[in-house]
Amino acid sequence: MPCQLAIAMFALLGILAPAALAQPVPVGGPYPTDPDSVVKPGVPHGVVTKMPKWTSKVFDGTERDWWVYVPAQYTADKPACVMVFQDGAGYQGYVPNVFDNLIAEKAMPVTVGIFIQPGTFSASSARPGASNRSFEYDRLSDQYARFLLEEILPEVEKTTKLRHDAASRAISGLSSGGICAFTVAWERPDQFSKVLSWIGSFTGIASGKTMKEGGNNYPVIIRKTNPPKPIRVFLQDGDQDLDNEHGNWPLANQEMLKALEFKKYDCKLVMGHGNHNPAHGRSILGETLRWLWRDYKAE
Numbered sequence: 008m009p010c011q012l013a014i015a016m017f018a019l020l021g022i023l024a025p026a027a028l029a030q031p032v033p034v035g036g037p038y039p040t041d042p043d044s045v046v047k048p049g050v051p052h053g054v055v056t057k058m059p060k061w062t063s064k065v066f067d068g069t070e071r072d073w074w075v076y077v078p079a080q081y082t083a084d085k086p087a088c089v090m091v092f093q094d095g096a097g098y099q100g101y102v103p104n105v106f107d108n109l110i111a112e113k114a115m116p117v118t119v120g121i122f123i124q125p126g127t128f129s130a131s132s133a134r135p136g137a138s139n140r141s142f143e144y145d146r147l148s149d150q151y152a153r154f155l156l157e158e159i160l161p162e163v164e165k166t167t168k169l170r171h172d173a174a175s176r177a178i179s180g181l182s183s184g185g186i187c188a189f190t191v192a193w194e195r196p197d198q199f200s201k202v203l204s205w206i207g208s209f210t211g212i213a214s215g216k217t218m219k220e221g222g223n224n225y226p227v228i229i230r231k232t233n234p235p236k237p238i239r240v241f242l243q244d245g246d247q248d249l250d251n252e253h254g255n256w257p258l259a260n261q262e263m264l265k266a267l268e269f270k271k272y273d274c275k276l277v278m279g280h281g282n283h284n285p286a287h288g289r290s291i292l293g294e295t296l297r298w299l300w301r302d303y304k305a306e
Contacts, residue, residue, distance in 0.1 A: 010264055038289070041105065043296075050108055056074065056076075056077070057073075057074050071127065088117065089287035091155060091178045092178075092180065094125065095123045099120075114296070115297070141213065142210060145283075152190070155191065157209050176198060176201070179204070179205075185257040209222040241274070243291070245283070256283065
């Protein structure tokens with residue numbers, strides 16, 4: 008399916024972005040509330056569990072908070088689909104309501120949600136308390152994919168059975184978490200086939216002096232990689248997003264769209280009238296998930 012660019016001119020919702028982003032939010036009228044985020048009578052509710060703090064081996068010396076949502080429809084005799092969210096603390100408070108509603112109406116399959124914070128260095132490390140977010144999220148590397156596949160998903164499967172086919176796995180994030188989500192699917196399309204990126208940082212944050220590692224390189228990499236990878240990509244951004252030494256976020260997301268379109272990926276970019284915050288993405292999450300999981304069939 009050809010890529011699509013949708014222009015959604017909404018007013019801004021004056022809420023704070025996750026603390027890790029620390030971006031100012033302008034004052035303005037609200038985006039409409041996503042109808043799929045409202046608690047609906049008769050819809051079964053899944054359970055969100057805060058997991059014990061995770062100490063990583065892949066990102067040695069780091070620890071992090073994380074949560075797991077298990078839908079009410081999950082049964083141990085049938086492995087569930089899974090969707091992973093970076094900067095998970097900012098998602099775990101409202102995504103479960105959307106999952107509850109869409110799973111109940113069969114607009115998406117029974118799906119476990121995993122909400123993961125970026126790592127911080129432990130007190131016993133050489134950098135106690137320092138964030139490892141940019142290293143984990145912004146670099147073009149398979150390291151975060153290995154972290155999920157070797158550590159987090161096996162830990163979840165100790166109590167909850169998950170499907171292992173790529174069609175049953177999605178990954179999401181915003182800002183640097185958005186490029187991280189794309190990188191995981193790009194590196195391991197055999198494991199993750201669906202990507203949701205809000206205000207994705209497809210810019211030169213990780214380039215440094217070499218200018219070789221940043222997400223600004225993705226449009227060229229996508230165009231030159233054959234054959235195209237079997238992944239579906241939903242991009243969201245605002246026309247007033249960041250413009251700084253690392254790049255211009257709205258242009259970077261449009262460059263991603265054009266590169267994916269050139270290679271005939273199944274993808275979509277929706278532009279809102281906003282800056283570097285999740286307000287627009289939240290307002291369209293239900294319809295986004297419908298698009299991402301459309302035509303799903305368990306393999």
